[in-house]
Amino acid sequence: MDDKYWDEECETMPRGKLEQLQLRRLKKTLINVYENVKFYKEKLDESGVDPYNFKSLDEIEKIPFTTKDDLRVNYPFGLFAKPMNKVIRIHSSSGTTGNPVVDGYTKNDIAVWGSIVARQLYSVGVRESDIIQNSYGYGLFTGGLGLHYGGELLGSTVIPVSGGNTERQLKIMSDYSSTVICCTPSYSLYIAEVGRELGVDFSKLPLKLGVLGAEPWTDEMRREIEERLKIDAVDIYGLSEVMGPGVSLECLYKSGLHIAEDHFLAEIVDPKTGKKLPPGKHGEIVLTSLTKEAMPLLRYRTKDLSALNINTCKCGRTHARMAKPMGRADDMLIIRGVNVFPSQIEEVLMKIKDIEPHYLIVVERKNYLDNIEVWVEVSEDIFSEKMNGLENFESSIEHKLYSAIGIRMNVKLKEPKTIKRSIGKAKRVIDKRKGETL
Amino acid sequence: MPVKQLTVFLENKAGRLAEVARILKKQNINLQGFSTTEARDYGILRMLVSDVEKSRESLREAGFTTHVADVICVKVVDKPGELSNILDTLSAERINIDYVYVIAGTRIVLSVSDIKKAEDILLKNNIQLCN
Incomplete structure (x- = not known):
């Protein structure tokens, strides 16, 4: 070994020492933004935080949050702390709901990002001899290049195949003997589905690991993916606002995602009040850059919901683990006054034997009442010539959803492939109340 | 001897049954008879075809969910009282019928609780089974 x-x-740094390192780096970051970003200078002055006299990590609670709206208002480069001649890369979101969110990187930022991802890939057993099939999208999206630089720094072979063209993905996987695949969990399932149709026997392929992220997914979905592709699947987390993939990654114990705490300061806050919550409590993840140069963010509200565990992991690492994110605060649906996360529905569905791991949630308002439909595809595993077989299947899912979540949902049985497959982030919810259409 | 019935899951929307018929036509498969049953948003199509495996393969390729099950096919003489005789024969032996439908050539397709027993009884009563 x-x-x-x-x-x-x-x-494996003891937490006391890690916190000292964080404090040193936070102070440096505060000075950088105070001197170079008008937005932050004003915020720090208003809140009475003196970057030159910042003594303890606890003082961070005095610093106001940064929100996605702040990023949009300062679009495109208003929050950059370095002049453009020091910025060597820009990434951004697609901006489907307004101005895109932009992030910039210095040469050092790119190097640091690569080293974080390399270290994480190493922690899940990836080595120089591995062949990484990187099926995250390359381009403005941080997924592709983020994993790419990390894999190369580690010394593995990186195949920059990007997303899509699933038959080619399978050919490459088999011909080039890929051992690791990086993509969204939903795309890994689609690859498994197309592979099955083409007669690919995944147990005979060298593929052993999936580094999957960019969308929330449940442990039940993990089991389904691991079973279908015959791999270990680990969750990678990140967001383009603070860097990209690599903010945290699960180790092979799969009991939380280790945050790269030497580069990010993570807090959990109550999403409503903004009050900081202690380890173990669920709330919104708030991230502060500790080493980012081009665009450091202070207390960025990620809207992702999780909890922190600061106990040393079985793997020996001391860096805090965040619970597998159950979704974004934005994803929460309010159905007849009840809060429902799509991940809760997924959890119920994936526990049902023989159900296909593709589903769609359709919400609409009928006669002033919220109505929620859960679309599920009928596979040959559950289909027979008896009508009551299907009806029982339908009502048993409805019953399970009701007993787990507490509201009635209508299950709709659909023909195979009716639900759109995704090569990137899956769209699991159509909320017609917001004008979304099928 | 039981015959193989092909069943297809169909969503309740325009053109789905037509699509199945088109696929069978293209493969030059003869449809001996069929029935449909509908629920809220979907239905199932049960049919006897000239080539079960070929039909199933082409339908699967087109993305349909299919199932093959054993059923009994009985020749019914086209005169008053014949159906009654057949059903009485079965009910006298407490054989339950899940569903039944008529197909070409005055034949009926039966799905029953006990195929073997039903066949024996029908044959004993001189009722003709079809393959």
Whole structure:
């Protein structure tokens, strides 16, 4: 067995020492934004935080949050702390709901990002001899290049195949003997589905690991993916606002995602009041950059919901673990006054034997009442010539959803492939109340 | 001997049954008879075809969910009282019928609780089974 750690000293650093490192780096970051970003200078002055006299991590609670709206108002480069001649890369979101969210990177930011991702890939057993099929989209989206630089720095072979063209993905996977696949969990399922149709036997392929992220997914979905592709599947988390993939990654114990705490300061706050919550409590993740140069963010409201665990992991790492994100605060549906997360529905569905891992949630208002439909595809595993077989299947799902979530949903049985497959982030909810259409 | 019935899951929307018929036509498969049953948003199509495996393969390829089950096919003489005789024969032996439908050539397709027993009884009563 080779070394367990990429950087043992850092990965197993006692928390006291880690916090000292965070404080040093936070202070440097505060000075950088105070001197170079008008938006932050004003915010820090207003809240009475003196970057030159910042003494303890607890003081961070005095710093106001940064929100996505702040990023949009300062579009495109208003929050950059470095002049453009020091910025070597720009990434941004698609901007489907307004101005895109932009992030910039210095040469050092790109190097740091690569080293974080390399260290994380190493922690899940990826080595120089591995062949990484990187099926995240390359381009403005951070997924493709983020994993790419990390994999190369580690010394593995990176195949920059990007998303889409699933038959080619399968050919490459088989011909080039890929051992690792990086993509969204929903796309990994689609690859599995097309593979099954083409007669691919995944147990005979060298593929052993999936580094999956960019959308929330449940443990039940993980089991389905692992079973279908015959791999270990780990969750990678990140957001383009603070860097991209690599903010955190699960280790092979799959009991929370280790945050790269030497580069990010993570807090959990109550999404309503903004009050900081102690470890173990569920709330919204708030991230502060500790080493980012081009566009550091202070207390960024990610809207992702999770909880922190600061106990040392079985893998030996001391960096805090965040619970698998159950979704974004934005994803929460309010159905007849009840809060429902799509991930709760997924959890129920994926526990049902023989159900296909593709589903769609359709919400609309009929006669002033919220109505929620859950679309599920009928596979040959559950289909027979008996009508009551289907009716029982339908009503048993409805019953399970009701007992787990507490509201009535109508299950709609659909023909195979009716639900759109995704090569990137899956769209699981159509909310007609917001004008969305099928 | 039981015959193989092909069943297809259909969403309740325009053109789905037509699509199945088109696929069978293209493969030059003869449809001996069929029935449909509908629920709220979907239905199932049960049919006897000249080539079950070929039909199933082409339908699967087109993305349909299919199922093959054993049923009994009985020749019914085209005169008053014949159906009654057949049904009485079965009910006298407490054989339950899940569904029944008529197909070409005055034949009926029966799905029953006990195929073997039903066949024996029908044959014993000189009722003709079709393959």
